[in-house]
Each structure stands twice: as structure tokens, then as C-alpha cells.
Amino acid sequence: MADCEKLLAILEEKFGARREEADHQGLTVVVDRENLHDLMLFLRDDQSAKFDMLLDIVGIDYQGFKDYEGPRFAVEYVLKTMKAPVKRMRVKVFVSEADCNVPSIHDLYAIANWQEREVFDQYGVVFKGHPDLRRLLNHAEFEGHPLRKDYPAHKRQWLSTNDYLLPELEARLEKKGYRIVSRSKEVLPNDGEYLEGSCKV
Amino acid sequence: MTALAEKANIITSSLDFIVNWGRKNSLWPFPYGTACCAIEFMSTETSRYDLSRIGSEYVRFTPRQSDVLLVAGTITYKQAPILKRIYEQMAEPRWVIAMGACASSGGFYDAYCTVPGIDHIIPVDVYIGGCPPRPESFFDAMFQLQEKIQDESYMKARAERVKEQLEMIKAKTAECKENAEKAVKNAVSCGVQTIKDGKDNLLKKVAFWKE
Numbered sequence: 326m327a328d329c330e331k332l333l334a335i336l337e338e339k340f341g342a343r344r345e346e347a348d349h350q351g352l353t354v355v356v357d358r359e360n361l362h363d364l365m366l367f368l369r370d371d372q373s374a375k376f377d378m379l380l381d382i383v384g385i386d387y388q389g390f391k392d393y394e395g396p397r398f399a400v401e402y403v404l405k406t407m408k409a410p411v412k413r414m415r416v417k418v419f420v421s422e423a424d425c426n427v428p429s430i431h432d433l434y435a436i437a438n439w440q441e442r443e444v445f446d447q448y449g450v451v452f453k454g455h456p457d458l459r460r461l462l463n464h465a466e467f468e469g470h471p472l473r474k475d476y477p478a479h480k481r482q483w484l485s486t487n488d489y490l491l492p493e494l495e496a497r498l499e500k501k502g503y504r505i506v507s508r509s510k511e512v513l514p515n516d517g518e519y520l521e522g523s524c525k526v
Numbered sequence: 527m528t529a530l531a532e533k534a535n536i537i538t539s540s541l542d543f544i545v546n547w548g549r550k551n552s553l554w555p556f557p558y559g560t561a562c563c564a565i566e567f568m569s570t571e572t573s574r575y576d577l578s579r580i581g582s583e584y585v586r587f588t589p590r591q592s593d594v595l596l597v598a599g600t601i602t603y604k605q606a607p608i609l610k611r612i613y614e615q616m617a618e619p620r621w622v623i624a625m626g627a628c629a630s631s632g633g634f635y636d637a638y639c640t641v642p643g644i645d646h647i648i649p650v651d652v653y654i655g656g657c658p659p660r661p662e663s664f665f666d667a668m669f670q671l672q673e674k675i676q677d678e679s680y681m682k683a684r685a686e687r688v689k690e691q692l693e694m695i696k697a698k699t700a701e702c703k704e705n706a707e708k709a710v711k712n713a714v715s716c717g718v719q720t721i722k723d724g725k726d727n728l729l730k731k732v733a734f735w736k737e
Contacts, residue, residue, distance in 0.1 A: 463639070464604040471638045480638055487607045 329414070332374060340364045345417060353401075353415040361418055362428050368404060368416070369433055376404035376414065379430075382440035384448035388474040396421040400450055402430075426451040447472035464488070545680040549593070549619065550672040551581040556592035556616070558609065561599030563626035563658040570661040580668055589615040594671070595648075598658075600628040601641045613648045621675075623667050624650045627657045 329352045336342040340360040345353035356364050368376045385399040396419040406412045418427055429452040431438045441452040442461040449470035452458060460467065464484040469476050495505055557567055570577050577583060586592035589612050601609055613622070624644050627633035630653045632642035644650060651674060652667045 476638070478637055481642075482603060482638070484603050484607055487604070487611075 328412075332414075335373065336364065336367075339367065345415075348415070351413060351415065353417055355417045355419065358418050358420070358427050361416070362430060362433075364416065365402070365430050365433050368414075374406070375408045376406045378405045378407060379403070379434040379436055379440070380405050380413075382437065382444050384444040384450055384472065386448060386472065386474045395419060398422065398425060398448060398450055400427050400444060420450060425449060426453050428453050429455040431455060446470070449473065540681075542679050542681055546676050546678060550675040553580070553582050553594050553621075553668065553671065554584045554586045554592045555582055555594045555596045555623075556586055556589055556612070557596050557598060558612065559596075559598045560601065560605065561626075561628060561658075563598035563629070566658045566661060567596065567598050567625065567664065570664045575661040575665070577665075577668070580665075580672070582668065589613075590617060592616065593620060595620065595622045596625060597622065597629045597644050598625040600633065600635055601644050601647075602639050603641060604639075606641055606647050609644065610647050619678075621651045621671055622648055623671065624653045625664065625667070626654060626659055630655065633657060 333342075333344060333352060333354065336354055336356075340356055340363060342354045342356040342360070342364065345355050347353075354364075368374045380403040383401040383403065385401060387393050387395070387397055387399065398420040400418045400420060402416040404414050404416065420427060427450060429437070429441055431441065431452075431454075438456070439461060441455055442457075442459060444450050445452060445455075445458055446460040446462050447470055459465075463471065464482075465488055466484050467482050469480075471478075499505070555567075557564060559565075559567060569575060571583075571585065582594075589595070593616075595613055595616060597609065613620070622644075624630045628635065628640070629644050630650075632640050634657075636642075641647065652670050654663050654667045656663055
């Protein structure tokens with residue numbers, strides 16, 4: 326615990342972070358989104374922190390939350406270190422509905438790529454600088470963001486055709502050194518079959 | 527034995543009976559397993575329960591070679607077009623079993639992402655309740671499907687198909703006849719025109735030589 330207090334003092338001084346009072350057990354730090362990227366870099370690389378594993382990125386919608394005033398959304402990063410047993414911490418960023426974006430940290434943690442896509446899919450939080458911000462869980466024709474509190478939970482949306490994933494696959498194979506010699510007519514991309522949100526190369 | 531074999535062996539039966547007998551005792555399933563129901567299906571295939579007793583030992587992983595589409599598990603809206611395409615790829619005759627609560631009604635996934643029963647997408651022959659259903663209930667579904675197949679009439683379906691084909695042939699011939707008549711008319715009018723032209727030319731020539 327003393328370790329945590331020391332770390333908190335450093336974060337307060339360097340990045341203007343403050344402690345989340347609602348968290349009684351562990352350490353949750355609230356930070357402005359301008360300082361988020363620097364803070365995560367510090368937490369990953371500095372000898373006193375060394376949080377080398379990003380467990381999860383969580384979106385939170387505070388609409389209708391009891392006794393709450395403030396920005397509607399929050400994005401929370403759950404971090405873990407492999408250097409010490411059971412040492413975890415959380416970093417929280419508050420985002421207002423009008424200006425709903427957060428800097429991406431996909432360059433620090435590779436797993437953040439998909440986790441940010443999931444938060445974008447479910448909550449509509451835009452991650453600035455993300456290389457490929459598409460929906461991850463819901464289908465390409467889905468409208469709205471289902472885990473927002475104002476999305477009716479039973480509103481179902483049909484999908485007409487499934488995603489066209491071949492260009493993405495080919496791009497991946499070409500990255501690995503394979504070369505596409507010829508395509509059969511059946512698999513040639515057809516502009517009419519593309520859906521909004523599918524990967525068009 | 528040899529004496530019996532030398533005589534002519536004839537069994538009289540209806541074609542419907544023979545076809546249905548063959549169909550119902552070799553139902554090859556296509557497992558569309560997306561959740562825990564598929565695990566129950568696997569145990570149905572093992573020697574303890576042994577689905578091959580009723581001729582379903584071949585699990586075909588291509589829709590072209592299978593008779594029964596076995597939907598075992600939750601179907602989401604993202605899955606729905608894929609399931610529909612697989613059903614369309616299956617050759618006739620084909621049957622569908624909805625295995626478990628999720629495939630039959632959406633189960634407890636009463637939310638924005640789950641299809642409330644696969645009968646919104648494809649026709650279903652037999653539903654199995656349970657979450658997941660035991661292998662015994664799967665056997666029961668297979669027996670029900672066999673009973674259902676026994677009532678089907680191959681000859682009736684064939685007669686309807688032949689009727690359809692006859693009508694199609696008739697329509698095609700009528701169309702061809704019409705086209706031919708049109709062509710003949712065109713040719714005739716063209717011919718009349720050429721004859722007229724020729725006549726005019728001749729008259730002109732005659733007039734020229736007279737002069």
C-alpha cells in the first residue's frame with residue numbers, strides 16, 4: 326500500500342492525476358485526457374511502476390447514475406504488473422458526450438487495438454489516432470451503440486449480408502510475404518457487396 | 527440356398543415406402559454448433575449413446591452432403607446471414623433440428639444481439655427443449671424426424687415437380703413459336719420489300735432500254 330501512495334504522489338506531481346475516492350481497496354487514478362498518453366507511457370516504462378500488461382479497457386455510461394454529476398462517459402484502463410504479485414491499478418478518463426474522444430494508446434500496448442474497437446463499438450467513444458476503428462462485436466449494419474443507457478435493450482437490428490473479409494485477409498498474407506497470383510471470379514471484390522464498416526482495400 | 531437364389535426374387539412395395547425407408551435410416555447431420563449444445567451432440571455421437579444405431583454416424587461438415595441441419599447453440603444477428611446461406615446450400619431433401627432453448631427461442635439471451643429463435647430465418651422441423659438437452663432428447667428428436675419422413679410422399683412431390691417442368695416446357699415452346707412467327711413475318715415483309723425494289727429496278731431498266 327505504501328508503494329501505491331508513493332506512485333500516486335509521483336503521478337499527482339507529474340501529470341496532475343488525482344485519486345478516485347470511490348475506490349476503497351485498490352488504486353484508481355483519474356487523469357485528464359491530454360495527459361493520458363504520457364501517463365500510460367510512464368506507467369509502462371518507469372522502474373517504480375512497470376505496469377507491463379493492459380488487462381482491459383472499460384467504457385462506463387453514467388447516465389441515470391445515482392447522485393452523480395459530471396461528464397457522461399468514462400473510459401477505464403485496467404493495468405497489471407508481472408514484476409510484483411497482485412499489483413494492479415486503474416486509470417480513468419472522463420469524457421463528455423459532446424466531445425466524445427480519447428487519445429489512442431495502441432502504440433503502447435498492442436492489445437489496446439481491439440479493446441479500443443470494442444469500447445467504440447459499444448459506447449461510441451472515438452479513439453483519436455487509432456489505425457482501424459471499426460466495430461468489433463456488432464455487425465456492420467448496426468446503428469447506435471448498444472451499451473449506452475439510452476439504447477433500448479430489446480431493439481433488434483437485422484443484418485442483410487455478412488462482412489466481406491477477404492481483402493483484409495489478403496493484406497495480412499501479403500504482409501507475411503505471400504503473393505496473390507490470381508483470384509477466381511467468385512472471390513473478386515464486387516462494389517455492390519461491400520457494407521459500410523467492412524474493410525475496403 | 528442356391529436353389530432359392532436361382533429362382534426369381536420379387537418384392538412388391540410402393541416406391542414411397544422404399545424411398546422413405548432409405549431416407550430415414552441414413553440421416554446425415556450437419557452440426558452447426560455455436561455453443562454448449564454442440565458438446566451434447568458430440569456425446570450423442572460417442573459409443574455410450576451411439577447415434578450410428580439409427581444410421582446417422584456420418585457427421586458431414588459440408589452442407590452439400592448432409593440431410594439434417596442441426597442448429598445447436600445461440601444464433602446472433604451477425605450469424606444469421608451465414609446460417610441462412612448454409613441452409614440454402616443444402617440439397618433437397620433437407621430437414622432442420624433446432625437443438626436447445628437458444629436455437630428454439632433465443633433462450634435467456636433476451637437482448638439486442640440474439641435472434642429469438644432460428645425460425646425467424648429458416649423453417650424448422652423439430653425443436654428440442656433443454657439447456658442443453660440430454661442426448662436422450664436428441665435421440666427423441668431424431669425418432670420424431672423419422673416419423674415425419676415416413677409420412678412424406680416422394681411420388682407426390684415428384685408429380686408436382688413433373689407438372690412444374692411440363693408447364694415450364696409449354697411456356698418455353700409458346701415463347702419460341704411466337705419468336706419464330708415474328709421472324710417469319712419480318713422475313714416476309716423484307717422479302718416483299720426486296721421484290722418491290724426489284725420490280726422498280728426492272729421497270730426503270732425497261733424504260734431505259736426503250737429509250
